[in-house]
Amino acid sequence: MNTADGGAVTASAPPVVEVRGLRVTISPRGGRPVVPVQDVDLRIGPGEVVGLVGESGSGKTMLARAVAGLLAPGLRPRVEGSIHVLGHELGSASPAERRATLRTDLSYVFQDPNAHLNPTMRIGDQVAEVAGPHGNRVEELFRSVGLPTTAEFARRYPHQLSGGMKQRVVIACALAKDPGVIIADEPTTALDVTIQAQVLRLLRELATTREVGILLVSHDLAAISQFCDSVAVMYSGRIVEDGPTAAILRTPRHPYTKALMGALFDIHAPERRPVAIPGSVPALEDPPPGCRFGPRCGHRTASCEQEPELIDAGSGRRSRCWNWEQL
Amino acid sequence: MTVLQERSTVAARPWLRLPRATLLTATAVGCVVLFALAGLLAPIVATHDPFAVSPDILQSPSAAHLLGTDELGKDIFSQLVHGARVSLTIGLAAGLGSLLIGLVVGGIAGYAGGTVDSVLMRVAEVFQILPAMIVALVIVAVIGRGTGLTAVAVIVALWPQAARIVRGQYLQLRGAEFVDAARLARTPAWRVISVEIFPVAFPPAGVQAALDVGRGMLLESSLSFLGLGDPNSASWGAVLRRAQPYLGEAWWFSIPAGLCVVLMVLSFNIIGDAFSSSGTAGRRSL
Amino acid sequence: MDGVSVLFRTGSGRRHQQVTAVDEVDLTLRPGTITALVGESGSGKSTLGRVACGLQAPTSGTVSLGGAPTTGPGLGGAVQMIFQNPAASLNPKMTVGRILRYAARQAGVKRDLVHGVVEAALTEVGIDPPERYLGRHPHELSGGQQQRIAIARALLHRPRFLVADEPTSALDVSVRVQIIDLLHDVQARHGTGILFITHDLSVVRAIADRIAVVYLGRIVESGTADEVFARPAHPYTKALLGSTPSLTATGDAELLHGEPANAVERPTGCHFHPRCPIAESPRCVDDDPAPVVLDGTHTARCHLAGIPLAIADSNPVEARRNS
Numbered sequence: 001m002n003t004a005d006g007g008a009v010t011a012s013a014p015p016v017v018e019v020r021g022l023r024v025t026i027s028p029r030g031g032r033p034v035v036p037v038q039d040v041d042l043r044i045g046p047g048e049v050v051g052l053v054g055e056s057g058s059g060k061t062m063l064a065r066a067v068a069g070l071l072a073p074g075l076r077p078r079v080e081g082s083i084h085v086l087g088h089e090l091g092s093a094s095p096a097e098r099r100a101t102l103r104t105d106l107s108y109v110f111q112d113p114n115a116h117l118n119p120t121m122r123i124g125d126q127v128a129e130v131a132g133p134h135g136n137r138v139e140e141l142f143r144s145v146g147l148p149t150t151a152e153f154a155r156r157y158p159h160q161l162s163g164g165m166k167q168r169v170v171i172a173c174a175l176a177k178d179p180g181v182i183i184a185d186e187p188t189t190a191l192d193v194t195i196q197a198q199v200l201r202l203l204r205e206l207a208t209t210r211e212v213g214i215l216l217v218s219h220d221l222a223a224i225s226q227f228c229d230s231v232a233v234m235y236s237g238r239i240v241e242d243g244p245t246a247a248i249l250r251t252p253r254h255p256y257t258k259a260l261m262g263a264l265f266d267i268h269a270p271e272r273r274p275v276a277i278p279g280s281v282p283a284l285e286d287p288p289p290g291c292r293f294g295p296r297c298g299h300r301t302a303s304c305e306q307e308p309e310l311i312d313a314g315s316g317r318r319s320r321c322w323n324w325e326q327l
Numbered sequence: 328m329t330v331l332q333e334r335s336t337v338a339a340r341p342w343l344r345l346p347r348a349t350l351l352t353a354t355a356v357g358c359v360v361l362f363a364l365a366g367l368l369a370p371i372v373a374t375h376d377p378f379a380v381s382p383d384i385l386q387s388p389s390a391a392h393l394l395g396t397d398e399l400g401k402d403i404f405s406q407l408v409h410g411a412r413v414s415l416t417i418g419l420a421a422g423l424g425s426l427l428i429g430l431v432v433g434g435i436a437g438y439a440g441g442t443v444d445s446v447l448m449r450v451a452e453v454f455q456i457l458p459a460m461i462v463a464l465v466i467v468a469v470i471g472r473g474t475g476l477t478a479v480a481v482i483v484a485l486w487p488q489a490a491r492i493v494r495g496q497y498l499q500l501r502g503a504e505f506v507d508a509a510r511l512a513r514t515p516a517w518r519v520i521s522v523e524i525f526p527v528a529f530p531p532a533g534v535q536a537a538l539d540v541g542r543g544m545l546l547e548s549s550l551s552f553l554g555l556g557d558p559n560s561a562s563w564g565a566v567l568r569r570a571q572p573y574l575g576e577a578w579w580f581s582i583p584a585g586l587c588v589v590l591m592v593l594s595f596n597i598i599g600d601a602f603s604s605s606g607t608a609g610r611r612s613l
Numbered sequence: 614m615d616g617v618s619v620l621f622r623t624g625s626g627r628r629h630q631q632v633t634a635v636d637e638v639d640l641t642l643r644p645g646t647i648t649a650l651v652g653e654s655g656s657g658k659s660t661l662g663r664v665a666c667g668l669q670a671p672t673s674g675t676v677s678l679g680g681a682p683t684t685g686p687g688l689g690g691a692v693q694m695i696f697q698n699p700a701a702s703l704n705p706k707m708t709v710g711r712i713l714r715y716a717a718r719q720a721g722v723k724r725d726l727v728h729g730v731v732e733a734a735l736t737e738v739g740i741d742p743p744e745r746y747l748g749r750h751p752h753e754l755s756g757g758q759q760q761r762i763a764i765a766r767a768l769l770h771r772p773r774f775l776v777a778d779e780p781t782s783a784l785d786v787s788v789r790v791q792i793i794d795l796l797h798d799v800q801a802r803h804g805t806g807i808l809f810i811t812h813d814l815s816v817v818r819a820i821a822d823r824i825a826v827v828y829l830g831r832i833v834e835s836g837t838a839d840e841v842f843a844r845p846a847h848p849y850t851k852a853l854l855g856s857t858p859s860l861t862a863t864g865d866a867e868l869l870h871g872e873p874a875n876a877v878e879r880p881t882g883c884h885f886h887p888r889c890p891i892a893e894s895p896r897c898v899d900d901d902p903a904p905v906v907l908d909g910t911h912t913a914r915c916h917l918a919g920i921p922l923a924i925a926d927s928n929p930v931e932a933r934r935n936s
Contacts, residue, residue, distance in 0.1 A: 055785040055786060055787060056785055192653035192654055192812065193653065193812055193813075193814075193853065193856045193857060193858070194653065194852055194853065194856045196856065196858075197855075197856035197858075219785070219786065220786070220858060221786075221860065222815075222858035222859055222860050223858035224858075225858075225860055226858070249860055259787070260786060260787070261860060263786050263787050263789070263790050264786060264815070264860060265789075265790075265793075265813070265815035265816045265818065265819045266815055266818075266859050266860060266861060267814050267815040267818045267842075267854065267857050267859050268859050268861045269861060270818045270819055270842075273819070274790045274793075274819070275790065276787060276788070276789075276790040276791040276794070277787035280755055280757070280785075280787070280788070281785070503701055504696040504697075504698060504701040504702035505701060505702050505703055505704045505705075507663075507668055507686075507694065507696070507702075508694065508696070508702050508703075508763070508766065509704075510668065510686040511666060511667075511668065511686050511692075511693055511694055511770075512690075512715070512716055512719045512720075512766075512770065513686065513690060513719055514719065523704055526704075526706040526707075527704065527705060527706050
């Protein structure tokens, strides 16, 4: 349903989010400063769904939160590089301008809908509050996320809804101000598989119908791959590979992507035994020299002692591997 | 393969979290040690007999009387040094006493659950909804005055909080997966309670005990201030009570005693906080 | 010795606020096989797992081991459990060595042999070299290592059955395979039967011999893995299969509408009918279907399961009963 050309079409329109050379440094109290995100370029076109995939400790949530300006102050974060949201440069903007842009043009959907919804407020009122007096009507929003549009339903409280419904309400809130961008951070991890598919499909449809760019952050490549136009794979704070989803799944151009795919159990290919990736994600305090994936990589060569840049691998794809052509 | 898998664990070590609060904590500990020494060595440190009256009444601080004298000509510095004894004794008794009762009552209520839990917690609530002050007032008023009785009053007022914390811990840990694992290994109940759960449940109760020392001292001072303390001891609260009429003209009468109370309560709060932040560091891995 | 089986005849589970977590479930575990218990959150699969290892006493019904009714945690040491959250399953205040030595002693290992037995157990689960880990606390280990320790602890009891409750859902993808492989090894090497509780059908496809699908406290379909995957008979099983993420799937499978019903307000008739794409009125709404034997050991609890292939091809829109 979404292929390489889907990404190519949207790539011609001006992006709703463009990130260049992003680097996040955090200095938590009582710890050394570490760099959880480095050298990240990312662009999301209108109507495009970009998947950001990585294991825990890869920096994917830090990246998403940095774009949304939601890094916890307790981490004392420093964000360098440029972040454009709908043409507004956030890096050089004043805090007030930045907040204004993020408030009107960007919505964030968290993993846990309970963290987003006010338990003492009726869901209809919560959505109406985000929409404001001139925004979308609540029934309209509920309809677009597949919730009942009756007045009775809008008068319910969050605890009267199931997890999947709550996440739909959160998505309705996210749509209320007609944002250009939605960042969804593991929006379905807390949900059951049958509901997960519903919610991801909803996000996919909303991107197309409402021309909103979506960044879908997940640890589960299999879950989101069907719903993204393009995918960026993160490892140890860097994007190691990005490009159109179908092309990446067909021929991964980075050993980590390949290993990650190889480690998945596939219900449609039970005869293929998944292979574990040896070792574990390096600690931020103590990254290996050279290529970050080097110590765990089966394709390691002498050149890997130098950390690779993101190398153009043709047809809109990039790989942070010196040997991508040999894969 | 497994060797590679080893993960750096620097971030998980609790002691690395300490530096931010170290200076403050060290100051607090130093303060407590200083007062404790003063209290312990009161007869040596004190320059005068705290109860010896003299004709030099309400004198300002001088070489002879470091912090001046009170309305009866007693040396205030010596009274405060002896007062440290009373305050610390009652504070420690409050901390230890409420911890002990809290562990027993809270542990039983939390692990047993059901009716036992309900009954014990209702009893604790009765004590908790009454302000600590009033409980202490009643006891002192009914039974009498004396250092021991003051301590009892303070413990009675403070134990429910500790019990509640311990109970919450046991209630939560009773269903923890490592407790299930212990039960699957045919571990007897007494061992589950004391060896498996206790070490995990103790830190928050310990923190509460440290805070209770401070609260106990404050309560003792308040009781003495109201004239319900031991009439034969030179407690800080007692000094403050007698300083009341002279607040305007004799600052040395009231301010140093007040400072002593503030410093001690603050110190124990800081120590309790330090415990709790290093404790949560360890528990975060749970 | 092939007659050993664990039989659960569990009647209406916990009567807490009239919540029936597990509803008259019969489940037979055969020694040396991996049985997967599949279901979504709230389906009662975890409760069933706790009943299976004696941590939860059934309100009615019995759990038998080798033909004899058995009760108490671990059913006398014969059943051990691997938990979902490995960090929480190890006592945070104890070292790895202390945890394992205690398990070995409880399992009846003589004092002077304990050290060797513990080291052997660690080596077996891939913690190598063991002596480097004995003095560590659980929080100093990665999630994968913690789960290995938990498996070593369970193995020290030389259990006949292991109950593994979502043992990999808290772990990263790259570690998940290692733990699954380890459990597979354990089953192959010791002939330990495993009750594998999960919501992830792709893992089930890879390791399970038998499958039981749970919905609202009932087993709605069971059979060998091959039977269930090749010819899923219950619409819920089909929906689960369709929504299981896969790199090779197209993403346009028929999805369930509606939300899982909760155990407090169970639907009438077939519990699944409000979400079922093929439910027929009035039979599915009013009558509770009994398990239907399809072939061999393959059973499904669906009125329409007797006519397997015709259902899948029928127009679901026509039959859909939307609420």
